[in-house]
Amino acid sequence: MRSHRGVGDAAISAVTVLALGSGAWLLGNGAQTHAPPQPSAAQGREIARGEDTDRSPTDPAAARSSAPALPPSPPDRIRIPSIRVSAPLMGLGLTRTGSLDVPPAERKNLAGWYEAGTTPGETGTAIVAGHVDNADGPAVFYRLGALKKGSTIEVDRRDGGTALFSVDAVEVYDAKAFPDEKVYGAARRPELRVITCGGGYSRTTGYQGNVVVFAHLTGSR
Template sequence: MPRRRARRPWYRTRAFRLTRTAALAVVLVTAGVRCGGHDVPVAPAQAGAPAASAAGGGADEDERTAGNKASEPRKPPPRPLPRSPATTLRVPSLGIVAPIVPLRLGSDRHLGTSPLDRPKLVGWYAGGPTPGERGTAVAVGHRDTKTGPAVFAGLARVARGARIEARRADGRTAVYTVDRVRVFDKATFPDKEVYGPTRRPELRVLTCGGLFRHATGYTSNVVVFAHLTATR
């Protein structure tokens, strides 16, 4: 039998390689070793375009509701929280309640991932902001593994305006609101847009997306952009 060509390691993909752009804010790698062995495509989307199932209505909805939103009083943004490690992630609209494990850089300057034998865990980059802290925080999780769907199997379906809640070790919870969901091709992954520093507390939640290829893994990454809207 012909020898199979070795698949490129997930942590060597451009989308999650350590870059100068990301160094000051976040450093992470793909959301799974291979994000599982199942060919479960995300809703078709071009690189940088909204996922069809997660765009929350698109530009037409924005135009319809712009007048109403303009008349509503704006609440002052919550104050950033001091540093405290993340412990649990909740996405109520998707039914996700997941323990969080801290992820750190290895000697090769790449971030580890949550264990494949515990696919329901979420990894949080411990070297970046903690929940509610100012800056760009990052959470990653597997989409699937060889044994079936994982914690972020349905992440592409999260809607704009949905809540993402991150509980902290000090007992407080940082509540983020989803601004947008994008599917980016790994070959043209926009490091600066995703990982760039921010003045307010923001969160990026990532997993694999697109089509699965045995030689190279998933073709894309699902990225959820959210910002802090409440603390409790």
């Protein structure tokens, strides 16, 4: 991930794109064969004429399907059934340099959420991040780029409920052209971003960008 101008109550100043996976394991296994899937153009957002491309994806039908916001409650687990993700969530803060911290790389089935910002299900933009791989192989969000529009993301909350999100778009961005406001900007409804490394891969520098999932709240149980 890169920088942004502000999320929730705190600002993330600079988050290196290499923090969520270096692709080191690919060097011994062949990057072309084992590289994580990347989203196709068909999974990206549809941009209407004159629309501000730095804003979050907003489809009229998706807006009508949005559920009322939930009260704030920290999340405990994220599940994405279609890509076989079920992982606990830890709180992530900021490093001394102002960048978002990341889950320990050695715990490959662990994701994190930005706990100084919006909790998943309340009004605003909630952020979840996790590694695509570690030195030993695929990690929690290795298949994130294979996610399709309309897929369901479930987030278990500490209040005993589960927030249900529907995927609006899955996009990949080069690190040099990361749309900060589009990804991290405030939302008027409950939205979720799930982020990992992706894009082109270099043997010298690792992944060159990020895969970002855009989703909105459709219900709870």
